[in-house]
Amino acid sequence: MFLYDVSHLPIDRKERVNIPPHDIPYRPAEERVQDFEEAFHTYDLETIRVEAERCIACPEPQPCVEACPLHNNIPGALWYMSQGDPIKGIAVYHQTSGMSEICGRVCPQEVLCEGSCTIGHVDTPVHIGMLEASSATYERTTKGYPSIPPGSIKPTGQRVAVVGSGPAGLMVAERLAKRGHSITVYEAWPKPGGVLVYGIPNFKLDKSIINDKVRYLEEVLNVKFVCNTKIGAEGNPTVDDLLEEYDAVFLGTGAGIEASMGIPGEDLPGVYHSTDYLVRINLPEEYLPPEKRSKPEVEGKRVAVIGGGDTAMDCLRTSIRMKAKEVTCVYRRSEAEMPGGIKDRKLAKQEGAKFEFLTAPVEFIAGEDGKLKAMKCVRMRLGEPDKSGRRRPIPIEGSEFVMDVDLVVLALGYWPDPLIRDTTKGLDSDKWGLIKINPETGETSKEGVYAGGDNVTGPSLVVIAAAAGRTAAEHMHKYLESKRRVKRSGNGRNEKSAELKAE
Numbered sequence: 001m002f003l004y005d006v007s008h009l010p011i012d013r014k015e016r017v018n019i020p021p022h023d024i025p026y027r028p029a030e031e032r033v034q035d036f037e038e039a040f041h042t043y044d045l046e047t048i049r050v051e052a053e054r055c056i057a058c059p060e061p062q063p064c065v066e067a068c069p070l071h072n073n074i075p076g077a078l079w080y081m082s083q084g085d086p087i088k089g090i091a092v093y094h095q096t097s098g099m100s101e102i103c104g105r106v107c108p109q110e111v112l113c114e115g116s117c118t119i120g121h122v123d124t125p126v127h128i129g130m131l132e133a134s135s136a137t138y139e140r141t142t143k144g145y146p147s148i149p150p151g152s153i154k155p156t157g158q159r160v161a162v163v164g165s166g167p168a169g170l171m172v173a174e175r176l177a178k179r180g181h182s183i184t185v186y187e188a189w190p191k192p193g194g195v196l197v198y199g200i201p202n203f204k205l206d207k208s209i210i211n212d213k214v215r216y217l218e219e220v221l222n223v224k225f226v227c228n229t230k231i232g233a234e235g236n237p238t239v240d241d242l243l244e245e246y247d248a249v250f251l252g253t254g255a256g257i258e259a260s261m262g263i264p265g266e267d268l269p270g271v272y273h274s275t276d277y278l279v280r281i282n283l284p285e286e287y288l289p290p291e292k293r294s295k296p297e298v299e300g301k302r303v304a305v306i307g308g309g310d311t312a313m314d315c316l317r318t319s320i321r322m323k324a325k326e327v328t329c330v331y332r333r334s335e336a337e338m339p340g341g342i343k344d345r346k347l348a349k350q351e352g353a354k355f356e357f358l359t360a361p362v363e364f365i366a367g368e369d370g371k372l373k374a375m376k377c378v379r380m381r382l383g384e385p386d387k388s389g390r391r392r393p394i395p396i397e398g399s400e401f402v403m404d405v406d407l408v409v410l411a412l413g414y415w416p417d418p419l420i421r422d423t424t425k426g427l428d429s430d431k432w433g434l435i436k437i438n439p440e441t442g443e444t445s446k447e448g449v450y451a452g453g454d455n456v457t458g459p460s461l462v463v464i465a466a467a468a469g470r471t472a473a474e475h476m477h478k479y480l481e482s483k484r485r486v487k488r489s490g491n492g493r494n495e496k497s498a499e500l501k502a503e
C-alpha cells in the first residue's frame with residue numbers, strides 16, 4: 001500500500017465523472033511559432049484543483065499507476081491536488097520520481113498513464129501529465145525544491161561516479177546523494193542534462209527547469225558536475241580509471257550516435273543530422289563547443305525532415321520557428337506506423353508542417369554552387385510486418401520523383417557511442433552495442449559498474465531512462481552498503497592484527 005493511499009476514501013465517483021475536462025492550455029499555433037517559449041501555459045491553481053477532482057481514485061491495482069514506468073502514485077497525488085494542495089500532491093510524486101516537471105511535459109501520456117485512465121472509457125482521460133507538470137512548476141517557482149533538514153543525510157564516505165547527465169544519470173545522482181554517498185557526474189557536453197538540454201527544444205521543455213534541477217543537486221545535495229569530459233576519450237579517464245577512485249560507477253551515456261542513410265549526397269552542405277541541427281539552433285553559445293556555435297540559415301528555405309519520431313517533430317517545429325518557407329516531414333511508412341508521440345505530431349501539424357508519407361529519399365542532389373538543391377525520392381508501399389512489428393516499407397519500382405529542397409535534416413534514429421564499450425575491459429554488450437545488464441538491478445558484467453537508459457534499451461523515453469536510473473540507484477546503494485560492511489570488518493581485522501603485532 002502507498003504512503004498516501006486514497007483508494008479507501010469516500011469519493012463520490014459518479015459526481016466526479018461528470019466534471020468537464022480542462023484542456024491543456026496550448027498557446028494558439030500562430031502565436032507560439034513566433035518564439036521558442038513553451039508552447040503551452042501550465043494550469044493555474046484553481047484549474048489544477050478542478051481537473052484533479054476528475055480522478056475517481058480507482059481501487060488497486062490502479063491502471064494509471066501500473067502504466068507509469070515509475071509507478072508514481074498518481075491517484076494519491078491527484079487527491080491532494082483536488083484538495084487545493086498541489087505541493088503535497090507533488091510530494092507524493094517526489095517519493096518515486098523527482099522528475100515531475102520534466103515527465104509531466106514530455107512523457108507520451110496518451111500511451112502511458114492517461115492511455116489507461118478509467119475515465120478515458122467514457123470521456124477525455126484526466127490530464128495527468130499537465131497536472132503533474134503544473135503542480136511541480138508551481139512548487140519550484142513559489143517554494144523551491146523541498147529542503148533537506150540539516151543532518152538528515154549521513155555521509156557514508158563512499159564515492160560514486162556517474163557517467164552521463166541525462167535523466168538516467170540525474171536520477172542516480174539524486175537518489176544516491178540522498179543516501180549520503182558522494183557523487184561526481186561526468187558529462188561530455190559543456191552543460192549537464194543530456195538530451196533534456198541537448199535535444200528536446202525549449203518549446204517542449206524550458207531549459208530553466210533542468211538548470212534549476214542541476215543547481216538543486218549541486219547546492220543542496222552536493223553533487224559535483226564535471227563537464228566537457230568524455231570518459232574513455234583521449235586525455236580523459238576510462239571507466240577502469242574511475243573504478244580506482246570510486247566505489248561504484250553508473251553508465252548513463254545514452255544513445256548519441258546518429259544513424260545515416262548511406263545514400264549519395266548525404267555529406268552535401270545543407271544536409272544536417274538532427275542533434276547537430278537542434279543544438280545549433282536551440283542552445284545559446286555557452287552551451288556549445290566553439291565548432292558548433294554557427295546557426296544554420298533556415299529563413300525562407302524549403303526544409304525536409306527525414307524520419308517520423310519525436311526528434312523529427314522537434315526538427316519540424318524548430319524549422320517553422322526559424323521561419324522556413326516550407327517544412328515537410330518525409331517518412332517511409334504511413335502515419336499509423338510513426339514511432340513518435342501523437343501529441344507532438346498534432347502540434348507540428350497545427351503549426352504548419354506538411355507530411356509526405358510512404359516516401360523515402362534515395363539521393364541528395366547538389367546545385368551548381370555545390371550545395372543541396374533537391375532530393376530524389378521513391379514512393380513506398382507496405383509489406384509484411386518486420387521485427388519491430390510495423391509493416392515493412394517496400395520501394396515501388398519506377399516511382400522516383402524529384403523534390404526541390406534547400407535544407408534537409410536527417411532524424412533517423414540513434415545508436416550508443418561504442419567508446420565506453422571499447423575502452424572498458426570486461427563490459428559486455430550486444431551486437432548493437434547496447435550494454436548488457438541484469439534488468440532487475442542494473443548490474444553490468446563488470447563488478448561495481450551499473451548502467452541504464454538509452455545505452456541499454458536503445459532510443460526510448462525520458463521516463464524509461466529515469467526508471468532505469470532509479471532501479472540501478474537502489475541496487476547500487478545495496479552494493480555500496482555491503483562493500484562498506486566488508487571494508488569495516490576488513491579494517492577491523494587489520495586493526496586487531498596491528499594491535500597483536502604491537503603486543
Ligand SMILES: Cc1cc2nc3c(=O)[nH]c(=O)nc-3n(C[C@H](O)[C@H](O)[C@H](O)COP(=O)(O)OP(=O)(O)OC[C@H]3O[C@@H](n4cnc5c(N)ncnc54)[C@H](O)[C@@H]3O)c2cc1C
Nearest residue numbers: 164166167168188194195230231254453454460461462465
Ligand atoms: C530530439 C529528441 C527529442 C526527444 N523527445 C522526447 C520526448 O518528447 N519524450 C520522451 O520521453 N523522450 C524523448 N526523447 C528521448 C529521450 O530524450 C531519451 O530517451 C532520454 O534522454 C535518454 O536518457 P539517458 O539518460 O539514457 O541518456 P541521454 O539523455 O542521452 O544522456 C546521456 C548523456 O551522456 C553523455 N555521455 C555519453 N557518453 C559519455 C562519455 N563517454 N562520457 C561522459 N558523458 C557521456 C551524453 O553527452 C549525454 O549528455 C527525445 C530524444 C531526442 C534526441
